Amino acid sequence: xxxxxxxxxxxxxGLTGYAYEIKCVFCxxxxxxxxxxxxxxxxxxxxxxxxxxxxxxxxxxxxxVAVLELLDHDETEALQEIAQLIADRLRTL
Numbered sequence: 001x002x003x004x005x006x007x008x009x010x011x012x013x014g015l016t017g018y019a020y021e022i023k024c025v026f027c028x029x030x031x032x033x034x035x036x037x038x039x040x041x042x043x044x045x046x047x048x049x050x051x052x053x054x055x056x057x058x059x060x061x062x063x064x065v066a067v068l069e070l071l072d073h074d075e076t077e078a079l080q081e082i083a084q085l086i087a088d089r090l091r092t093l
Contacts, residue, residue: 025049 020033026045031038040046070079 020036022033022038023030024041025039026049029041031041
């Protein structure tokens with residue numbers, strides 16, 4: 001079944017075929033698309049966006065292991081310094 005294009009769509013698209021100016025969800029760059037539901041400027045941004053949760057979880061896991069190792073070795077000074085850094089940062093958010 002062929003898609004029927006409205007006259008306004010044809011006028012907006014002109015010769016390029018792109019009617020919509022969209023901001024990429026991942027990198028924030030504006031790009032032109034023929035689809036209104038486009039979210040990413042490239043396949044690279046789409047794949048990087050989809051990998052973000054796994055990378056974030058890996059960073060949290062590494063931090064958790066590092067803190068647990070400090071606790072196991074009774075490194076109270078280092079832990080207090082980390083706690084102070086975290087508290088300072090949370091105050092600025």
